[in-house]
Amino acid sequence: xxxxxxxRGMRDLMGPEMRIKEYLMTTAAEVFRHFGYEPLDSxxxxxxxxxxxxxxxxxxxxxxxxxxxxxxxxxxRFDLTVPLARISASNPHLPKPFRRYALGKAWRYDRPQRGxxxxxxxxxxxxxxxxxxxxxxxxVLVAIEYLRRVLGSDYIIRINSRKVLRGLTExxxxxxxxxxxxxxxxxxxxxxxxxxxxxxxxxxxxxxxQSEFLLDSIELRGSGxxxxxxxxxxxxxxxIGLEGVDDLRLMAEVFEESGAKGFTEFDMSLARGLDYxxxxxxxxxxxxxxxxxxxxxxxxxxxxxxxxxxPPTAATGISIGIDRLIDVLAARGADDLLEIGLDVFxxxxxxxxxxxxxxxxxxxxxxxxxxxxxxxxxxxxKLLEQADNMKTKYMIIVGQRxxxxxxxxxxxxxxxxTRQVKIDEVAAELTRLxxxx
Amino acid sequence: xxxxxxxRGMRDLMGPEMRIKEYLMTTAAEVFRHFGYEPLDSxxxxxxxxxxxxxxxxxxxxxxxxxxxxxxxxxxRFDLTVPLARISASNPHLPKPFRRYALGKAWRYDRPQRGxxxxxxxxxxxxxxxxxxxxxxxxVLVAIEYLRRVLGSDYIIRINSRKVLRGLTExxxxxxxxxxxxxxxxxxxxxxxxxxxxxxxxxxxxxxxQSEFLLDSIELRGSGxxxxxxxxxxxxxxxIGLEGVDDLRLMAEVFEESGAKGFTEFDMSLARGLDYxxxxxxxxxxxxxxxxxxxxxxxxxxxxxxxxxxPPTAATGISIGIDRLIDVLAARGADDLLEIGLDVFxxxxxxxxxxxxxxxxxxxxxxxxxxxxxxxxxxxxKLLEQADNMKTKYMIIVGQRxxxxxxxxxxxxxxxxTRQVKIDEVAAELTRLxxxx
Numbered sequence: 001x002x003x004x005x006x007x008r009g010m011r012d013l014m015g016p017e018m019r020i021k022e023y024l025m026t027t028a029a030e031v032f033r034h035f036g037y038e039p040l041d042s043x044x045x046x047x048x049x050x051x052x053x054x055x056x057x058x059x060x061x062x063x064x065x066x067x068x069x070x071x072x073x074x075x076x077r078f079d080l081t082v083p084l085a086r087i088s089a090s091n092p093h094l095p096k097p098f099r100r101y102a103l104g105k106a107w108r109y110d111r112p113q114r115g116x117x118x119x120x121x122x123x124x125x126x127x128x129x130x131x132x133x134x135x136x137x138x139x140v141l142v143a144i145e146y147l148r149r150v151l152g153s154d155y156i157i158r159i160n161s162r163k164v165l166r167g168l169t170e171x172x173x174x175x176x177x178x179x180x181x182x183x184x185x186x187x188x189x190x191x192x193x194x195x196x197x198x199x200x201x202x203x204x205x206x207x208x209x210q211s212e213f214l215l216d217s218i219e220l221r222g223s224g225x226x227x228x229x230x231x232x233x234x235x236x237x238x239x240i241g242l243e244g245v246d247d248l249r250l251m252a253e254v255f256e257e258s259g260a261k262g263f264t265e266f267d268m269s270l271a272r273g274l275d276y277x278x279x280x281x282x283x284x285x286x287x288x289x290x291x292x293x294x295x296x297x298x299x300x301x302x303x304x305x306x307x308x309x310x311p312p313t314a315a316t317g318i319s320i321g322i323d324r325l326i327d328v329l330a331a332r333g334a335d336d337l338l339e340i341g342l343d344v345f346x347x348x349x350x351x352x353x354x355x356x357x358x359x360x361x362x363x364x365x366x367x368x369x370x371x372x373x374x375x376x377x378x379x380x381x382k383l384l385e386q387a388d389n390m391k392t393k394y395m396i397i398v399g400q401r402x403x404x405x406x407x408x409x410x411x412x413x414x415x416x417x418t419r420q421v422k423i424d425e426v427a428a429e430l431t432r433l434x435x436x437x
Numbered sequence: 438x439x440x441x442x443x444x445r446g447m448r449d450l451m452g453p454e455m456r457i458k459e460y461l462m463t464t465a466a467e468v469f470r471h472f473g474y475e476p477l478d479s480x481x482x483x484x485x486x487x488x489x490x491x492x493x494x495x496x497x498x499x500x501x502x503x504x505x506x507x508x509x510x511x512x513x514r515f516d517l518t519v520p521l522a523r524i525s526a527s528n529p530h531l532p533k534p535f536r537r538y539a540l541g542k543a544w545r546y547d548r549p550q551r552g553x554x555x556x557x558x559x560x561x562x563x564x565x566x567x568x569x570x571x572x573x574x575x576x577v578l579v580a581i582e583y584l585r586r587v588l589g590s591d592y593i594i595r596i597n598s599r600k601v602l603r604g605l606t607e608x609x610x611x612x613x614x615x616x617x618x619x620x621x622x623x624x625x626x627x628x629x630x631x632x633x634x635x636x637x638x639x640x641x642x643x644x645x646x647q648s649e650f651l652l653d654s655i656e657l658r659g660s661g662x663x664x665x666x667x668x669x670x671x672x673x674x675x676x677i678g679l680e681g682v683d684d685l686r687l688m689a690e691v692f693e694e695s696g697a698k699g700f701t702e703f704d705m706s707l708a709r710g711l712d713y714x715x716x717x718x719x720x721x722x723x724x725x726x727x728x729x730x731x732x733x734x735x736x737x738x739x740x741x742x743x744x745x746x747x748p749p750t751a752a753t754g755i756s757i758g759i760d761r762l763i764d765v766l767a768a769r770g771a772d773d774l775l776e777i778g779l780d781v782f783x784x785x786x787x788x789x790x791x792x793x794x795x796x797x798x799x800x801x802x803x804x805x806x807x808x809x810x811x812x813x814x815x816x817x818x819k820l821l822e823q824a825d826n827m828k829t830k831y832m833i834i835v836g837q838r839x840x841x842x843x844x845x846x847x848x849x850x851x852x853x854x855t856r857q858v859k860i861d862e863v864a865a866e867l868t869r870l871x872x873x874x
Contacts, residue, residue, distance in 0.1 A: 004745050006480055007484060014476075015475070029459075035798070035807075036809035038451070038452070040450065040451045044481060044556065045444050045501075047443075050441050068444070068501065076481075083449075099809075100451070138810065254791065254792040257795065258796045351569065354569075355695070358578060361472070362697075375575060
């Protein structure tokens with residue numbers, strides 16, 4: 001047994017899990033395209049000055065960062081948003097709105113644990129250039145349609161707005177410079193509970209009375225426009241807070257009209273850790289088993305492109321974590337559904353027949369039929385076993401004597417019945433059988 | 438204008454080039470599956486001890502190598518073969534033959550130049566566990582079928598065998614320990630010509646008489662089994678050399694039978710730089726314009742899995758470089774052919790209509806129809822322009838007055854004719870129009 005391993009916190013994907021991943025990626029590309037998004041692929045590494053422009057507490061600690069041989073500091077991207085922001089910044093004349101999707105990997109130097117990998121794949125959609133909350137609603141609807149297809153139900157997208165949170169701290173009388181400290185504490189409500197958040201707020205220098213107001217407020221959550229009336233009355237008098245509620249209201253109306261209300265929830269405690277969000281924020285919670293935590297999230301980031309040297313540009317997007325979806329679908333046994341049997345196994349009886357077997361295989365592949373040729377010089381008995389294991393529908397046996405008559409044997413694997421077919425007609429005959437039964 | 442750039446030698450792909458890349462990747466997956474290969478995905482980085490086990494002169498200089506935060510040496514993979522060999526070594530019980538394909542990026546710290554990137558995508562097929570030259574023939578046929586689909590013609594796969602080369606040095610009387618030096622010199626024939634190779638051989642310590650024999654021999658090249666008779670008579674008396682010719686002969690017979698003879702050439706000068714090859718070696722040359730050099734290559738590597746700590750395991754494979762194919766197809770204007778117009782543009786007249794527009798869009802997407810909703814609050818005039826630019830087939834205009842009657846306007850973009858349709862029927866009506874014209 002080899003002691004060669006993967007790098008810690010990373011994994012190989014093959015067999016059932018890889019089939020699931022391919023399904024998840026292919027479906028994502030299809031859904032995103034149908035919503036009018038175009039694909040974009042960027043290098044896995046970025047200059048450190050690009051990555052660090054994003055800000056936030058833990059960037060340096062969580063990034064795979066190194067010097068290239070020219071002694072420039074670079075890092076593996078930790079998300080697909082920063083590369084998009086760099087591209088938008090350096091291509092200010094891209095027609096707007098620019099809808100792009102990206103399917104790719106990102107890397108974070110987290111502590112490895114269940115459902116958390118140091119290398120993970122993401123499926124992102126973003127709209128660059130629209131400041132309308134309709135754009136925020138759209139990216140959430142795209143995520144919902146994708147999750148509907150691959151997951152069915154068992155998930156909810158929680159939504160809030162950084163403007164709502166700013167309004168909240170304003171109403172609580174928290175000074176501006178401490179607002180972000182509040183968001184960080186509030187965001188932990190689900191994890192550490194009300195008392196935990198209270199403590200966090202205290203540690204971060206928020207007074208008792210202010211804390212009390214915040215703690216009462218952040219338990220507000222619910223679906224549809226009615227909960228937003230409660231948001232509004234709480235934020236009465238705060239211009240930015242009410243602006244935030246207006247954005248969410250348009251989103252709520254869109255969700256109600258589109259039948260997506262049941263998959264969304266407005267949650268006053270949702271803040272999300274990253275400091276670049278400026279408006280609506282989203283988080284996708286998986287409600288079923290296994291408990292994998294968040295399936296993704298996103299939000300509006302109207303300043304990031306400017307921070308990367310571009311013109312002021314509105315932007316919003318959402319990201320779905322593919323690796324956790326793989327784990328969920330694998331636990332559900334979805335790989336069984338995705339397993340596709342082989343159409344045809346071509347068995348040359350002795351090596352000199354292999355060239356005829358490969359000729360037939362090539363004709364089959366060109367007709368869109370999957371087929372395999374034996375390259376192990378195995379006996380026919382062994383090949384029948386192998387073909388059964390591969391759930392093969394038909395076998396073609398290419399033997400010397402048949403060939404002298406210009407024929408091969410065609411076997412129906414379900415019954416093991418065989419009949420002779422002319423070698424020049426076997427590809428056409430199998431095409432008919434595979435495609436029309 | 439931003440000064441944020443990509444890392445040197447790497448590129449973003451979007452628009453036409455990205456459409457081409459998607460087409461190349463999707464087609465590769467389809468062809469490879471039909472030949473019975475299964476997908477595998479491994480982390481982009483490997484432990485340095487894994488990467489360095491491959492050997493070869495330039496590994497250290499050409500690898501993006503760094504220490505992780507746990508101070509372990511790691512590197513970005515420079516090909517997709519070493520990860521596969523690691524996986525095969527640590528999973529000795531994988532059923533054989535194990536046919537895997539991989540579509541992924543690799544990284545090399547080369548000097549950036551036309552057609553050579555420091556980050557590049559590859560499409561690989563490999564067969565683990567078969568020592569038969571039928572397996573070598575198969576991977577070449579897979580590459581030929583793929584290139585036939587995406588490129589048509591304009592390419593040739595040159596083939597030789599390390600055994601043939603060992604036979605050649607044996608016949609020349611070159612000592613074993615200098616054989617690999619010979620291969621390196623010989624491999625440059627196409628680049629530096631006969632005189633250049635002569636000089637190289639001299640520098641590497643090969644005598645004049647030995648050089649003369651090698652130089653006369655390596656100009657042998659041609660298609661089909663007949664050229665292999667010349668290989669054989671040249672290598673008469675060398676057991677390993679003739680074994681190599683036998684392998685190539687089986688391959689030649691397969692190519693002739695499968696109609697692939699015209700895409701292959703046996704070339705005594707082909708050696709390939711990597712030191713892990715043990716049998717047949719392949720190189721894909723692009724013959725058209727722009728001159729991008731090699732499109733890929735591969736060969737048999739029967740010792741690599743053992744070197745990585747696994748049991749002795751035969752293996753062969755071929756790798757196609759996607760980035761050079763992108764450059765070739767982009768130069769041919771293939772992106773025009775791949776451009777798909779948008780089916781439907783849904784135009785809400787004023788923001789309050791956006792929710793109805795998004796409801797319609799969601800119904801369309803679920804029916805498999807691509808559609809976009811305006812999120813820029815643009816005027817109808819602007820939206821018509823935008824829809825024309827996007828080559829949209831139909832526009833739905835959602836206006837207050839129509840809606841009060843439960844209707845929307847459906848516009849045929851080619852003629853700009855419009856008619857009224859019930860909002861509840863518009864998705865079904867468009868599905869009919871888009872799918873059946």
